[in-house]
Amino acid sequence: MDRETFYQYILDNFTLSGGEQRMVDTILQFIESHYYDYDKQQEILRELLCDIDLTEEGKREVQSFITECKTKRNEVLDNAGDTIKHTTIPTQKEILNDLNSQEDVDECWGVTDNYGMKIFLEYGIHFI
Structure with missing residues (x-):
């Protein structure tokens, strides 16, 4: 899934404030600009997302x-x-x-x- 598709998925499935949306977009841009290999980008995203915990x-x-x-x-x-x-x-x-x-x-x-x-x-x- 490319950055734009993933970002849209986040917006469609989660309620985020404007600041939170900008932060997610910034993180995705950072990953895209620092990791050129698509598979590595996906790996980094999975690592970031797999730390979800219940409040x-x-x-x-x-x-x-x-x-x-x-x-x-x-x-x-x-x-x-x-x-x-x-x-x-x-x-x-x-x-x-x-x-x-x-x-x-x-x-x-x-x-x-x-x-x-x-x-x-x-x-x-x-x-x-």
Whole structure:
């Protein structure tokens, strides 16, 4: 992914102030101007992004989401006769791993085999 595409991805998927947007753009420009090899640029970006961690608010939000998933699972299984043969409730570690692997933060997590729920995490509030 080139710098412009990556920058647009950040803007589309995260809520950033004007100053934060300029900082991200400056970092991307720095990487592009100091590392000419595309693969090296990608490596540097991955290193920068893989230090994502949940804030205390994020930990509470994720735990609340996991609890909601468990409650909803029981509700759906009791009322709709759904199955859970291919679905597990996400853990905090799995959600954090998705953040660190640059997967979609608003991902739908399976509650049962036919029902899912989304968690919405915002940079600066839920993770840094």
